[in-house]
Amino acid sequence: MSSPAAPASTSSAAPSRSARDRILDAFEDLLAEQSERAATLEAVAARAGVSKGGLLYHFASKDALVDGVLERFAADLAQDIEHMRAAPDGPVAYFLRTSIPSDNRLERVIVAIARLAQASDARASDALADAQRQWLSELEAVVGDRMVARTIMLIGDGMYYNTALLPAANTVLRDETDLQELIGLVERLSARD
Amino acid sequence: MSSPAAPASTSSAAPSRSARDRILDAFEDLLAEQSERAATLEAVAARAGVSKGGLLYHFASKDALVDGVLERFAADLAQDIEHMRAAPDGPVAYFLRTSIPSDNRLERVIVAIARLAQASDARASDALADAQRQWLSELEAVVGDRMVARTIMLIGDGMYYNTALLPAANTVLRDETDLQELIGLVERLSARD
DNA sequence: GTCTATACGATGATAGAC
């Protein structure tokens, strides 16, 4: 709480990204691309182009760094829920489409937070659980059936699990064709009498 | 490679479980119940009831410990595939049923290995990818359709993901009723004309 | 605001006694 005021904490691209944002970016990158262990203060500082001391000016501790990531995630998530609601092909297709491995910001943050969760960070686990609740709630609103909604969410979870844990080569869904086929399958689930 | 000969490396319950097995159990427990970071040599030794030096007699390094876990996993997995084939209600139901959070040996090892995979251990990632290939192969053999098989596997993956990452309270499927309903849903997927 | 230097604890691993 003694860190300097954040520039509204949004992830808008400032002309020259603030040191604060660069540090959070670096932390997320190291978490997502490598591991929780690799994301040491020194490594984060180096990647962000500041010294360890410089980093610790902006974030007084590693915990503060985690809080920073979690704050940005909350904003990203809110935006994603908006997009989900407004998606032209509907929330279900949107959800599945965005669960597929790609390299957008949201996916990177989620993988980063998943790494923190596995490293016993209760805040990270809670944030993931909360995100899941929000997605599930949207899905339930459109598909009607509770179990079908849960099944769709499990499929999305499975895709993230694979992204986060397995060698990149091991992708279950590869292209747009696979995705369309999956969406077709899932819609059949919803088509209950 | 300089560690003493393993007693056939199977997980059979010796009259008094060998020190070697107790150490591997302790390592898996700490990984699965806590985190990769919590599974230090000292913590593993304490849980297994030996000293750090005693542990290092059986496993010359932490890497050797990982190898030990991976070896036992290979055996457990082979057994699971057998059970899957012989399951009275069929491989699909078996797969979904055993993907649900419980506390059997196999699940514990998988969560343990998932933690190692997230900690950048390539051997662990490879082992998980290999297990997935084996399960998928069994599923494809019975459901016929490639994408349906993959979808079923993603559902199973999603359940594991939730077990490994989220607070225990956040279970998507709670009881036998949920499971039956899910199996029903999935069977509808397979029922293609 | 950012840097260097340093204290301090924890962890993986070695050496050698019993």
Next chain:
DNA sequence: GTCTATCATCGTATAGAC
């Protein structure tokens, strides 16, 4: 086979210069 030192390394955090 198992134990008790002991060591080197690394990671977090503090203090204080610029």
